[in-house]
Each structure stands twice: as structure tokens, then as C-alpha cells.
Amino acid sequence: MSTLSPTPRSTLTRKKDRAATDRQALYDVLDEALICHLGLVLNGSPVVLPTGYGRDGDTLYFHGSTGAGNLRAAATGIDVCVTVTLLDGLVYARSLNNHSMNYRSAVVHGQARLVTDPEEKMHGLKVVTEHLTPGSWQHARAVNPKEFASVSVLAIGLEEASVKIRSGGPGEEPEDVDATGVWAGVVPVQTTFGAPVPADYVPADFPVPPHVSRARGR
Amino acid sequence: MSTLSPTPRSTLTRKKDRAATDRQALYDVLDEALICHLGLVLNGSPVVLPTGYGRDGDTLYFHGSTGAGNLRAAATGIDVCVTVTLLDGLVYARSLNNHSMNYRSAVVHGQARLVTDPEEKMHGLKVVTEHLTPGSWQHARAVNPKEFASVSVLAIGLEEASVKIRSGGPGEEPEDVDATGVWAGVVPVQTTFGAPVPADYVPADFPVPPHVSRARGR
Numbered sequence: 001m002s003t004l005s006p007t008p009r010s011t012l013t014r015k016k017d018r019a020a021t022d023r024q025a026l027y028d029v030l031d032e033a034l035i036c037h038l039g040l041v042l043n044g045s046p047v048v049l050p051t052g053y054g055r056d057g058d059t060l061y062f063h064g065s066t067g068a069g070n071l072r073a074a075a076t077g078i079d080v081c082v083t084v085t086l087l088d089g090l091v092y093a094r095s096l097n098n099h100s101m102n103y104r105s106a107v108v109h110g111q112a113r114l115v116t117d118p119e120e121k122m123h124g125l126k127v128v129t130e131h132l133t134p135g136s137w138q139h140a141r142a143v144n145p146k147e148f149a150s151v152s153v154l155a156i157g158l159e160e161a162s163v164k165i166r167s168g169g170p171g172e173e174p175e176d177v178d179a180t181g182v183w184a185g186v187v188p189v190q191t192t193f194g195a196p197v198p199a200d201y202v203p204a205d206f207p208v209p210p211h212v213s214r215a216r217g218r
Numbered sequence: 219m220s221t222l223s224p225t226p227r228s229t230l231t232r233k234k235d236r237a238a239t240d241r242q243a244l245y246d247v248l249d250e251a252l253i254c255h256l257g258l259v260l261n262g263s264p265v266v267l268p269t270g271y272g273r274d275g276d277t278l279y280f281h282g283s284t285g286a287g288n289l290r291a292a293a294t295g296i297d298v299c300v301t302v303t304l305l306d307g308l309v310y311a312r313s314l315n316n317h318s319m320n321y322r323s324a325v326v327h328g329q330a331r332l333v334t335d336p337e338e339k340m341h342g343l344k345v346v347t348e349h350l351t352p353g354s355w356q357h358a359r360a361v362n363p364k365e366f367a368s369v370s371v372l373a374i375g376l377e378e379a380s381v382k383i384r385s386g387g388p389g390e391e392p393e394d395v396d397a398t399g400v401w402a403g404v405v406p407v408q409t410t411f412g413a414p415v416p417a418d419y420v421p422a423d424f425p426v427p428p429h430v431s432r433a434r435g436r
Contacts, residue, residue, distance in 0.1 A: 034407070035305055035319070037255040039266035046264050048257035050303040050323050083255055085268040090252075090351055090411075092430060096343070096358045097365040099351055101253070105268050125314070133308055133317055140314045140400055147315040169417045177419050182358055183427050184420055188412030189252070193308075198403040199387045201395050209401050212310060 020163040029084055029106040029163055030055045034132060034191070038062070039081040040074055053082070054124075054131030058158040060108065061115075061124035066152045074154055075114040082108040082156060087189045093170035094182040102167050102186060109160040115153040124153035135211020238381040247324040247381055248273045248302055252350060252409070256280070257299040258292050271300070272342075272349030276376040278326065279333075279342035284370045292372055293332040300326040300374060305407045311388035312400040320385050320404060327378040333371040342371035353429020 020026075030053075038051045049070055054061050060082060064071040074080050089102035115121045125148075126137050143151075170184050196208045238244075248271075256269045267288055272279050278300060282289040292298050307320035333339045343366075344355050361369075388402050414426045 034308075035303065035321075037257075037266050037301055037303070039255075039257040039264035039299070041259055041262075041264050044259075045297040045327065046257035046259050046266075046299040048255050048264075048266050048299045048301040048325065050301065050305075050321065052319065079263040081257070081264040081266045083266040083268065085253065085255070087253055087268075087409075092351055092354060092358070092414075094359055095365070096347055096354060096361050097369070099347060099354060099358070101270065101350065103253075103268065107266065109263065129314055129317060132319065133310055136310060136314060136317060140310070140317070141312055141394060141397070143314050147313070151315070169415075172417075172419075176359060179359070180421075183416070183424060183430060185414055185416040185426075185430075187414050187430060190410050190412060191305075192408050192410045194406030194408060196310075196403050196405050197387075198401065199390075201390075202402055203398075206401060208403075212401060212403075212405060 020165050023158075025104075025163045025165070026106055026158065026161050027055065029086060029104045030060070031131075033084040033086050036082050036084045038070065038074070039083065040070060040078060042070070042073055052128055052132050054127035054129070055158075056123070056127045060156045060158065061127045062112070062154045062156070063125055063128050063151050064154075066150055068152070071152050071154060074112040075152060077111050077113070080110060080112050080156065082110075088167065089189055090187040091166075091170050092184055092187070093172055094176035094179055094184045095173060098171050098173070098176070100166065100170065102189075104163070104165045106161060106163050108156060108158060110156040110158075112154040112156050115155050118148075120155075121153045122148070124155060125151065128153075133211075135209070135214070139209060139211060238383050241376075243322075243381045243383070244324050244376065244379050245273065247304060247322045248278070249349075250322075251302040251304050254278075254300050254302045256288065256292070257301065258288060258296060260288070260291055270346055270350050271302075272345035272347070273376075274341070274345045278374045278376065279345045280330070280372045280374070281343055281346050281369050282372075284368055286370070289370050289372060292330040293370060295329050295331070298328060298330050298374065300328075304409075306385065307407050308405040309384075309388050310402055310405070311390055312394035312397055312402045313391060316389050316391070316394070318384065318388065320407075322381070322383045324379060324381050326374060326376060328374040328376075330372040330374050333373050336366075338373075339371045340366070342373060343369065346371075351429075353427070353432070357427060357429060
């Protein structure tokens with residue numbers, strides 16, 4: 001299996017036992033999460049914004065209005081950091097100090113490329129759409145030329161990335177394992193989907209299409 | 219009600235109608251979310267990492283090992299950006315271009331202060347613990363002096379912050395509202411908690427304490 005090639009900034013300095021080094025672990029985190037947090041430096045200060053994305057092979061795609069300042073800045077080829085986090089559990093230990101979280105996170109470093117080729121740009125829009133709302137690309141009205149011109153698509157390669165995973169029960173000091181009177185364990189955390197709520201202009205007898213109802217089970 | 223005082227970097231440049239300007243909206247987002255994404259600049263590049271936190275009034279507290287590189291860097295007083303996002307829904311429009319997300323996000327800009335006063339440091343640990351695992355401060359074994367020395371606590375003031383909220387149904391072009399054959403609406407997204415899983419060294423007859431079972435309903 002292809003491995004992640006570490007660079008100094010993608011090598012974990014702490015809790016190295018939580019590092020996953022195969023590329024499939026990276027794909028799994030990126031494909032399961034719904035949104036990412038995109039970080040960049042604007043006027044010397046870090047800015048972190050929640051953003052949609054999608055993955056195709058070793059490329060992440062993003063889209064946004066051509067007027068969005070953060071996307072305009074990212075498109076100039078400055079360094080960006082894309083972080084995706086899945087929170088899996090609250091970890092209760094017998095000591096406060098060993099309380100923790102179960103999570104899977106991916107951190108991608110790179111430089112965003114503004115996608116200018118029309119064919120790749122349309123493909124990038126599809127990848128982002130199908131990540132968050134799979135099936136919509138086929139079902140909904142296509143992007144028209146005016147809409148196509150008003151949106152920017154960025155691409156970031158998955159060359160420099162790290163994955164960190166914590167799972168399982170609490171770590172404890174030996175004296176705490178033998179102690180009594182304190183509960184310890186994990187409360188699982190999940191992302192769940194509610195029943196689809198149709199827009200008020202959708203006829204009452206219009207069935208919820210399978211690609212929407214399926215979204216709940218993923 | 220106290221308002222958020224905008225600065226250039228905390229003033230939204232896009233979708234200004236999604237800006238919430240009262241301080242309570244900021245508190246609500248920070249108090250409901252479980253983790254944040256902390257951004258800072260390391261060796262000239264942005265780094266974004268998922269982190270626990272807690273709020274006390276207009277102060278955010280963070281903790282981590284004294285060996286953690288990002289916390290060490292943040293403690294030197296460099297600019298940081300703390301972003302908290304609650305994803306509330308997937309928005310399906312009749313046009314691909316109007317597909318969206320419902321969310322609430324808070325972005326806090328500031329400089330982290332290393333908490334050195336022992337009393338405030340212990341208080342910061344309590345605030346962070348009680349945010350993610352409310353009730354544990356009272357229930358679990360207290361932090362001992364060695365553990366206390368091995369952890370760093372940082373504080374960031376909520377002076378410069380913005381809140382962005384999107385809610386409700388899809389926005390549509392007029393021609394799409396009158397169209398038929400395409401479903402539109404919202405699939406709600408929620409964070410839910412599973413049944414607590416005791417650690418294997420916890421006696422089978424040890425009841426799950428109320429502060430743990432309560433966590434599921436929040």
C-alpha cells in the first residue's frame with residue numbers, strides 16, 4: 001500500500017503512536033468527513049475557515065465565489081493547510097489528566113492551484129458537489145455559463161499530509177486502574193442525518209429521491 | 219445586548235447577511251461545539267489542528283502537553299485563529315449552483331497568553347475539562363503536581379470575533395422555483411452520542427454516573 005511521505009511539517013512531533021502512515025487512512029478520513037477547515041495567512045495573520053471540498057484520487061477540490069477573499073488569496077499559490085477532523089468519542093479516564101478524545105484527523109499542506117481549464121473546472125465542481133450531496137450532479141439543474149463564470153475552483157495535491165488517529169479506551173496510570181469509585185470509558189460521538197425536509201415549493205406528493213434519503217444512512 | 223466589535227479581519231466580506239453581530243450568538247456557537255480548529259503560522263506556513271477548548275466569560279482556554287510544538291509556538295504571543303463550526307444541514311437546491319450547507323461558525327482572532335498563575339492555570343484546566351466532559355472535574359481523580367507541571371494552559375480573549383450563520387431552506391433562482399422534477403430541501407445534520415462503553419477494568423455492576431449518561435442528551 002502506498003505510504004505517506006513525511007516532510008518536517010507533516011511529521012508528528014507528539015503522540016507518534018497515533019500517526020497512520022498509509023495513504024488509504026488518509027483517503028478514509030477525507031472521504032468520510034463532510035467539511036474541512038482551510039487555513040491560510042492573510043496580512044500576516046492565520047485565518048481558518050470551514051469549507052466544503054471533495055477528493056478525486058490525490059487531488060482535493062474546493063469551490064467558492066470568485067469574490068471570496070480567502071479563495072482569492074489561496075489561488076495566488078500561497079501555502080495553505082487543510083484539516084479534516086472526525087470526532088469519534090469522549091474518553092473518560094479515572095484521572096482528569098487522562099481524559100481524552102477519540103478522533104481521526106488529516107492535515108494536508110500544499111499550495112492551491114486555480115483551476116482554469118474549463119473541463120477540469122467543471123469536474124472539480126462535480127467532485128465537490130458529489131462529496132457533500134452525492135447524486136445531486138445527476139438530479140439537479142446543471143451549472144449554466146453565468147454560474148460557471150461566477151465560481152472559482154481550486155485544487156490541492158495530496159503530496160504532503162499526515163493522519164492522526166486515537167481510538168479505544170482510556171489510558172490510565174497504574175494506580176488508577178486499581179482504584180475504585182470512578183467510572184471510566186468512552187461515549188461514542190456520531191454524525192447523524194435527520195429526515196429530509198422538503199422546501200415549501202416542492203409538491204407534497206413529490207417523493208424524496210433515493211440519493212437524498214440514502215444520505216441519511218452514510 | 220453586547221455586540222461584537224468588528225475589525226477589518228473580523229468583518230465578513232461575503233454573504234454579510236449571514237453575519238450575527240451579538241455576543242450571545244458567539245457564546246452559543248462556542249458552547250455547543252465540542253472541538254475547535256486552531257490555526258497559527260509555523261515557519262511561515264499555516265498549520266491548523268483540532269483542539270479541545272472551553273469558554274469562561276470572554277476567555278477561551280486551551281490545554282496541551284508542554285511538549286506540543288503548536289502550543290509552544292502559540293504561547294509565544296503570535297497571532298492565532300480559533301474556528302468553531304457546527305454543521306446543521308445539507309441544502310439541496312433545484313440548481314447545483316444553489317446547493318449549500320446550513321451551519322453556524324465562529325472565528326476568533328487573537329494572541330494566546332500562556333497562563334502561569336497556578337490558580338488560573340487550574341481554573342483553565344477545569345474549564346476545558348468541563349466543556350467536553352461536564353461533571354468529570356468533580357468525579358475523577360484530581361490533577362497531581364507532576365501532571366500539573368506537564369501541561370500548558372493558554373488563554374485567548376474574545377475581543378475580535380465573528381459569527382456566521384446559514385439556516386433555512388435553499389435559495390433558488392426564480393426559474394427554478396417554478397420548475398418541476400427536481401427535489402429541493404434540507405437534510406438535517408446532528409451530532410449524537412452513543413451508549414457509554416465502560417473500560418474493561420470498570421466492574422460490570424458499576425452504574426454509569428449521571429454526568430456521563432447526561433452527556434448523551436446535550
